[in-house]
Amino acid sequence: MPFAHITGWGMSVPETILTNDDLSKMVDTNDEWIRDRTGIRERHIVHDEDQTTASLAVEASLKALQVANLRPTDIDLIICSTSTPEHIFPATACLVQDRIGATKAGAFDLLAACSGFIYAINMAAQSIRSRSIQNALVIGSETLSRFVNWQDRNTCILFGDGAGAFVLQASEMPGGVLSAVMHSDGSGGDLLILQGGGSKYPATEATLQAGKHFIEMDGKEVFRFATRVMAQATREVLDDSGIGLDELNWIIPHQANIRIIEAAARGLKLPLERFIVNLERYGNTSTASIPIATVEALEDGRLQPGHKIVFVGFGAGLTWGALAAEWTGPLPSERKVYPRRYRLWARIRSFLRRVVRFVEGVIWGRGS
Numbered sequence: 001m002p003f004a005h006i007t008g009w010g011m012s013v014p015e016t017i018l019t020n021d022d023l024s025k026m027v028d029t030n031d032e033w034i035r036d037r038t039g040i041r042e043r044h045i046v047h048d049e050d051q052t053t054a055s056l057a058v059e060a061s062l063k064a065l066q067v068a069n070l071r072p073t074d075i076d077l078i079i080c081s082t083s084t085p086e087h088i089f090p091a092t093a094c095l096v097q098d099r100i101g102a103t104k105a106g107a108f109d110l111l112a113a114c115s116g117f118i119y120a121i122n123m124a125a126q127s128i129r130s131r132s133i134q135n136a137l138v139i140g141s142e143t144l145s146r147f148v149n150w151q152d153r154n155t156c157i158l159f160g161d162g163a164g165a166f167v168l169q170a171s172e173m174p175g176g177v178l179s180a181v182m183h184s185d186g187s188g189g190d191l192l193i194l195q196g197g198g199s200k201y202p203a204t205e206a207t208l209q210a211g212k213h214f215i216e217m218d219g220k221e222v223f224r225f226a227t228r229v230m231a232q233a234t235r236e237v238l239d240d241s242g243i244g245l246d247e248l249n250w251i252i253p254h255q256a257n258i259r260i261i262e263a264a265a266r267g268l269k270l271p272l273e274r275f276i277v278n279l280e281r282y283g284n285t286s287t288a289s290i291p292i293a294t295v296e297a298l299e300d301g302r303l304q305p306g307h308k309i310v311f312v313g314f315g316a317g318l319t320w321g322a323l324a325a326e327w328t329g330p331l332p333s334e335r336k337v338y339p340r341r342y343r344l345w346a347r348i349r350s351f352l353r354r355v356v357r358f359v360e361g362v363i364w365g366r367g368s
Helices: 020-024 031-038 053-068 092-100 113-129 186-191 205-209 219-241 258-268 286-299 341-366
Strands: 003-012 017-019 042-044 077-081 106-110 135-143 161-171 176-184 250-253 308-315 319-326
Touching: 003 053, 003 113, 003 286, 017 020, 020 031, 031 258, 042 161, 053 092, 053 135, 053 161, 077 092, 077 113, 092 106, 092 135, 092 341, 106 113, 113 135, 113 161, 113 176, 113 286, 113 308, 113 319, 135 286, 161 176, 161 286, 176 219, 186 219, 219 258, 219 308, 219 319, 250 258, 250 286, 286 308
Parallel strands: 077 106, 077 135, 250 308
Antiparallel strands: 003 161, 003 176, 017 042, 135 161, 176 319, 308 319
């Protein structure tokens, strides 16, 4: 049975930064109040229509493919975990597939809120271990700022935009993804919810006036839930993988709130220094938070090949989960590839396919 290794990684965030001081001019809050309760100092937000969940995902994906030294045409499966897709359909993953030129890849979106990236890595790893595929691209991408009520200080201070991506590849070398656990509790679905835009509350003048298209959260209940499950899921996945807590090099948690991460550290009896934390500069980017934190840990040298790590997160649903892995990095390769060069051909291919469909429509339309 092959092992599923994480061989490539990349991230993308908008250039525009919204600081706590900026927010204090919009709602009744201040920098000290936000940092004390969340640990967040600033967040990145999209600023124009050209920046979308898909565009951030494409940029992160190309960086991940570059690190893995893999062509887009080598990808067999794309999973995009997102709570803020471009559309209800088509899947954002399909838009990414077209834009990067992943001509052989199946593609779908996965919705498990902030736990989604862990779920998606597990799905990709299981597909590799079952020999269904060889190479997968897993993305977490969000533009949460477009669903935030900027008059609600309880939620607008929390969220930011960004994307992160991993490449997973099959190898007979031991390591990579070792174990994962996934859980849900729909009885808490109303604690963190975006009501509008689905089949129950399609967009109408009434839903817009009622604010149903904004994120709503019961902060106290979500906090209690999160502080309970973070340590629990970590212990569970360590037991499943056979890794002892003393063998663990890093925990990379969902970056939601520093108090939640501190509570998890206390629950595991570990120093906070064993956790990768960067929410001060990004806020809660939902599915993108774990890969963004991982990329930064790799770039500054903290995360090294051979390290044993746990990803752990929680989110709306309610959902939560954890994944244990032994970090290896890129697999050996005989040639250097340049994934960005495929973007031009992807655009040409996409245009030609649209032309062919138009011509076919004209031809077949004549006979109808």
